Amino acid sequence: MAVAIPQEAVRGRENYLREGGLLSWLITIDHKRIGVLYGLTSLGFMGLAGIEALLMRIQLAQPDNHFLSADVYNQFFTMHGTTMIFLVIMPLGLGFFGNVAMPLQIGARDVAFPRLNALSYWIFLFGALFMYSSFLFGGGPDAGWFGYANLTERFFTPGTRVDFWAIGLIILGFSSILGSLNFFVTIVNMRAPGMTFMRMPIFVWNILVASILVLVAFPPLTVGLIFLVMDRFIGTHFYSTVAGATPILWQHLFWIFGHPEVYILALPAFGIISETIPCFSRKPLFGYAAMAYATALIGFISYGVWGHHMFASGMGPIADAAFSLSTMIIAIPTGIKVYSWVATTWGGDFVKNTSFYYALAFVIQFTIGGLTGVMHAQPAMDLQQNGSYFIVAHFHYVIGGGSLFAFLSGIYYWWPKMTGKMMDERLGKLNFWLICIGFNMTFFPMHILGLGGMPRRVYTYGAGFHWAFWNMFETVGAFVMGVGILVFVIAIIQSLMSAETAVADPWDGRTLEWSIPSPPPIYNFAEIPHVHSKDAFWEMKHGRAQESRQPAAQPEHGAGGHGIHMPAPSLFPILLAAGLALVGIGAIAWLRITFVGVLIVYLAIIGMGFEYGTYGEHPSKERGDDAFPLDSRKVGMWTFIGSESLFFASLIGTYMVYKGRDLVGPTAKEILEIPLTSFSTFVLLMSSLLMVLALAAFERGNIRAGRNWLFGTAGLGCVFLGGQAYEFTKFFREGVTLQHNLFGQTFYTLVGFHGLHVLLGVIWLLTLAFASFKGMVPKKRALAVEFGGLYWHFVDIVWIVIFSLIYLMDKVTGA
């Protein structure tokens, strides 16, 4: 332990927890504080989901019980699942651990876009509150967390319950996508000098892959939800059989999202375990490279296995076998992880603390869940287990006994770093044993009940089915687990109130976060460390780096954090999120509120864009833009475009699937006009050319010419929109409405959403042009214009795809 850390100098003064009053948390953009907010919010919702679960367990404890009505029980199981997935495990894994640990592990002062980070949190909070407010207006959502169509159509589920659920999930989706985009850019672009990908802490690897999964998996879900909202609000038939559509479309869109989602929930947990097991075994992670590749492979394959959720829908033997095989392949990288964790413990010197207990219990329990998963990968067996309590046991072992246990391990591990306090070990062991015993008592017998034929999602069962004993046993277990969670909460409070303070490196840690004070100063690192190996901090203390006497990750003394310029707090994220929530409220309550919401969102975006004087200024220049290999905003823009592509791919895919299934005409072939649309297409392509000229002018510093080209680009965009308005009106007159047939609804939705993107582009470019009057677009640094241009070109390219597939293909092939 040769490293002295100047922590006493900064403790208390620049501790991120103490800066400013309570109100300062509303406008904070510090990743550590945002992490804390995510953590508190998620734990709050976990309390709600836990209460729902306990009430359900009381209901199921006896056969023919009337403690809860069917209606209330269905609301509870729907919201227990929705809450645990979207409001607890996912925000804990990414929002909480990602924020609290990831930037510190890569030696960064914050994430790439601190204000976007705050925005993600506030959208998450408002979206969650929005969804839960359903209980105040006629009951909670009650169609299951998977919301299978066509039960979700308004005919079968009248009232606002499913509306709150669907719109709430769309809002939460924004939060997830923005948050993950931020993490992706941060990890790609902001690692400390010398930290190559293969030197990143393995937790960071897992956050990286989970973030990518969010970016590719949420667009299909959003599209599915938009269809659902359209069906419910304006009477389209995306999921009802009336016009020839099929409810199975929802299952595909939902599970294309749903299976990667499983890994979005699991990967951060794998990452945490891959940090705590080495740390408390006092050995490096076994097979680092294999672990990194396994993580990437799991993420990649998870996008191609969704069909294994649909074996019971009767997809046919070929599809069944293919999905079965792809699903079983996932078991291989997952197995590599389990063996590597076990091998890491081998020959170690165990530190028997609560964090390590949770980690070891994770390995055992996750293995059970993983192995039963191999069973469900096989269609024949799944057809006996799917829809039964066997499945309930399986995913609780993966997400409860797996992810949740890993998170508890992670909380015990990073708690001293986060709060500067230690947690009591006796209370820790107590909550571990209660939660572990309670968990297994609750969920292991569910395997037995499932094999005994008990279906999921039933609010009661008959005495003659002989399921009563294990149900009562499980209920007792659930309460034991509940007491354990209570002890955990007491342990947290006790720690916060204790006087004992944590040292910077209480565990003899391996990664960079342990090299800075606990809790860290606002700017994290007084000096950005230089990294020469994996486990940088450990190497510095014990290893090669020290032998060679290089000042590895050692921060230099003297600076003490003075002169570090951190970005200022911002009011706009919370404002923007509130506006977005108003959009949702308006959709259900009173449409005018939606317009107010849209206006607030627009103004908040403008406010954010010009918050630092001129548009496009970098908020934190403490390292200079040259310090990073790429411009973060450019990476961010490309990432956003990538995610948007999948949004359009889902819309186009739906159009293609429904093509030719119409029960009534007219369809594309009979109605689409090529000459008019060819002209529109030409206009849009020309606008891209003007956009190029605009950018060139700004880069030359000729603001006036640039502004004129921008006006030109926006003008051509308006011509295109005018053409579209003409086309839509004409089709409407001919009787093709959104509700008329499948062609109508898929065509208007796809082309309409593209039109909306063009409209947003026009507003963006006009905003830039007008800002240039006020001198708010910087000379020479034309990045602001470049981003607008990137977006504009992207929208044009999407149009070319739409034009070719929807307009030209029919005419050329005559199909």
Place this chain on the structure above:
Amino acid sequence: MTALDTLNPMSPLAAAIAKLFAAVLVILGLIFALVAVLVVFAIVRYRERPGAQLPRQILGSDRLEIVWTAIPILLLAVIFVFTVKVMHAASPSAASRSPDLLVVGHQWWWEVNYLKSGVVTANELHLPIGQRVLIRLESADVIHDFWVPRLGRKLDAIPGHPGYLWLEADAPGVYLGACAEFCGAEHAWMRFEVVAQPPAQFAAWEQAQLAVPPVPRPAPALAGRKLFVARTCVNCHRFAGTSADRHVGPDLTHLADRRMLAGGAVANTPSTLAQWLKDPNSIKPDSHMPNFQLSDAEVAELAAYLESTK
């Protein structure tokens, strides 16, 4: 104690799956045992030893990593071969054979049509033992799922997508069935029973079901018949020999012969039937069967009529 229905199969279709489960359970159980034993051993062997040296910092082992990648691949390949075989045994192709039964899922009951004889029943499917029948599965509203754990695989009933499913029972008995896809408020009470009978008994049952009940003689039952035809009952139900011929609700012709009421929520007895007619919500709260505010006398008459076919 819970009987493990899925592992106690009563048809070759279910037996194939149960056998696969047992074989895979052994393979996966060994893998689990290996992991568990290693972890427990490590906990015992490597617990904190005061004053111990820093453990050797082992970064990995190519040989070991190749082994634990290759062996699972082989195991999974073996399991996959088993699976494909069992897939065929558990759900043989229906090819172009015409179905014997049409089963339609409704919120929250099952309609069973014997396509050859024309028998229509609800929530109770009779089957001659040792014969494999092909079911065409449809839905009248939302997605349901037809599942008899002891007899074989389940299949979704999806509106607009008819599915085909084989059903067979080796021995006489009553086998529990359920809807296994959440389908709304009363999903829990969308149960049914498969009654497997020797072929002769089955044929007798089928004949009895086809009988058109005569107009009943006793006064209460006769009054009940008048009520049945005059009141809203006929808007949803069928009763052979009367003008009632709708399929929104279950066919009531031979209701008296059925074992259960309301999708399995209660046993079918004269008193539960009366309670059901008086206030359906007291048995199955969200059932689509309305409460017609019948007087006790009317309930008694209707019940007498429905029971008269026994």
